[in-house]
Amino acid sequence: MRKIILLLLITTASLLTGCATPNYVTKQAAYPLMYQQHPLSILVVPAINHSTAADAPELYSTTIATPLAEAGYYVLPLPITNMLLQQQGVVDGEQLEKVDATKFQGLFGADAILFVTINQWDTNYYITGGNVTVGAAFRLVSTKDNEELWHYSQTIVYDTSGNSGGGLLAAIISTAISTATTDYVPIARTVNGIVVNTLPAGKYNPHYDKDGAVTILEQKQVN
Amino acid sequence: MRKHNTILVALALIVLGGCAANNNSIYYWGNYSQTAYEYQKSPSESSRQAHVQSLTAIVENAVAQHKKIPPGICAELGMLQAQNSPKLALQYFNQEKSLFPESAPLMDRLINDLHKDARSL
Numbered sequence: 001m002r003k004i005i006l007l008l009l010i011t012t013a014s015l016l017t018g019c020a021t022p023n024y025v026t027k028q029a030a031y032p033l034m035y036q037q038h039p040l041s042i043l044v045v046p047a048i049n050h051s052t053a054a055d056a057p058e059l060y061s062t063t064i065a066t067p068l069a070e071a072g073y074y075v076l077p078l079p080i081t082n083m084l085l086q087q088q089g090v091v092d093g094e095q096l097e098k099v100d101a102t103k104f105q106g107l108f109g110a111d112a113i114l115f116v117t118i119n120q121w122d123t124n125y126y127i128t129g130g131n132v133t134v135g136a137a138f139r140l141v142s143t144k145d146n147e148e149l150w151h152y153s154q155t156i157v158y159d160t161s162g163n164s165g166g167g168l169l170a171a172i173i174s175t176a177i178s179t180a181t182t183d184y185v186p187i188a189r190t191v192n193g194i195v196v197n198t199l200p201a202g203k204y205n206p207h208y209d210k211d212g213a214v215t216i217l218e219q220k221q222v223n
Numbered sequence: 224m225r226k227h228n229t230i231l232v233a234l235a236l237i238v239l240g241g242c243a244a245n246n247n248s249i250y251y252w253g254n255y256s257q258t259a260y261e262y263q264k265s266p267s268e269s270s271r272q273a274h275v276q277s278l279t280a281i282v283e284n285a286v287a288q289h290k291k292i293p294p295g296i297c298a299e300l301g302m303l304q305a306q307n308s309p310k311l312a313l314q315y316f317n318q319e320k321s322l323f324p325e326s327a328p329l330m331d332r333l334i335n336d337l338h339k340d341a342r343s344l
Contacts, residue, residue, distance in 0.1 A: 041325045055264075062259040069294045070248055074325045077295035080302050080333070109328030185260060204249060 027200045028212030033149045034200040035212060037142055039111035041074040043081055043104055045093040047136075051121035056184070057092070060118060060136075063188045067196040068114075072205025076108055084108075093117075105143040112149055115139045120155060121184055132158045134187040138195050152195045152219055158187050251290035253281040275303050282318075294323055298330065309337050 028035055044064055047057035061082065065075045090096060093115050104110045120135035135155030142149050198216040201207040258277040262270040278300040285292045301315030313334060320330045 058263055059260065062256065062263050065295060066252060066256060066293070069250060072249075074294045074323050076326070076329055077298040077302075077319075079299050080295075080329065083302075106328075109325060111325075189256075 023218040024215040025218040026212060027198070027214050027216060030198075030216060030218065031150045031200055033142065033147055035209070037111070037144060037149065038203070038209075039073075039140070039142065039149060040203050041076060041109055041111050042068060042114050042140070043076045043108050043110035043112070043143075044068070044078055044114045044116070045096050046082060046085065046091060048093040048097075048115060048117040051118050053121040053184075056118050056121040059185060060116070060121075060188055063185060063192055064114075064116065067189075067192045068199075070205070071196050071199055072202030072208055074202075074204075076110060081108060101141050101143045101146045103143075110143050112143060113141045115141065119153075121188075130159075132184060132187055134158075134184055134191050136188070136191050136195070140199075150199055152198045154191045154195050156187055156191050156194075249291060250293035251281055251285040251288040252293060253277055253284065255281060255293070255296070271303065275300065278303070292322055294326070295319070297322065298326065298333070301333065305333075305337060305340075309341060313337055 044061070047060050049057050061078050065078055068075045085091075096113070097115065101113050104113055115138070117137045117139075118135070119137060120133045122133045124131050124133070133155065135153070137153035138151060139148060140150040141147070201209075201211050254277040258270070258274040262274040278296055281296050282292055282300065297315045297319035301312040301319065304315065305312040316330045316334050316337075319326050
């Protein structure tokens, strides 16, 4: 139930922001290289942390494999790749941003590397309530030619005050939230859901190579 | 206000429709996200055991749920078993490889490491 309410809020939020800049583009037009290169196996490197929460990348890492796999990709198992990268002294994706991505084709058999930058992972309190914010930017880079294949970013502000205008909905939300004020993970999952929705489907998804005409909200530049 | 309610109801329907579509998931995930999160957040023998159990349950029950075993589940299980039972680990790494052939470079690397460890004993 809590998930439904959260989704409801997110949907409302994204529809509202959608109205402000209704600029839609097809997946094929936005990410042509995805349809040319057809990456299958994705290496998700440790998230780059620009938030103030030190534990955000580790907690976040448990949320990303599921949506990517359901989108049709082979996600190299994060507990294993994280361990191997750590043995090489890599604990933060930022260390790999300038590294030649083609190395990872041989090392891990990865077709693409996913960089996730966590920009916000915060709780704000104010007199009438508060909110939890999770913001992340995603960038998929080819291990064939170092080209960027896909990018998207999303921020979700989850209001925990529960008295924004009163009414039944507000009451329900405040009840649902009271036990989970600072639980970022469900919000991170929702961010993932919205973002991965813009990713063209991979080989194991029934929409593979059939979703080029699907439109998404255009995003010119990440951060 | 009434207009507001209509919009909310419409949104709720869209959202509920979305939830129903979730049953079309390709893979069976069991309790994966919960036990993976708990093991990551507070690593201990008991959270490790719980995660091993949840991974094992996915491998064992996926077929009954008419879903596939997700990418990485067998590999992760193999990694968690490597210390106690290298034989079992080898079996899981090979299962990952047969489910997802594109995992071969990484799985072969782990299998090699297992053999090296076995020799050094």
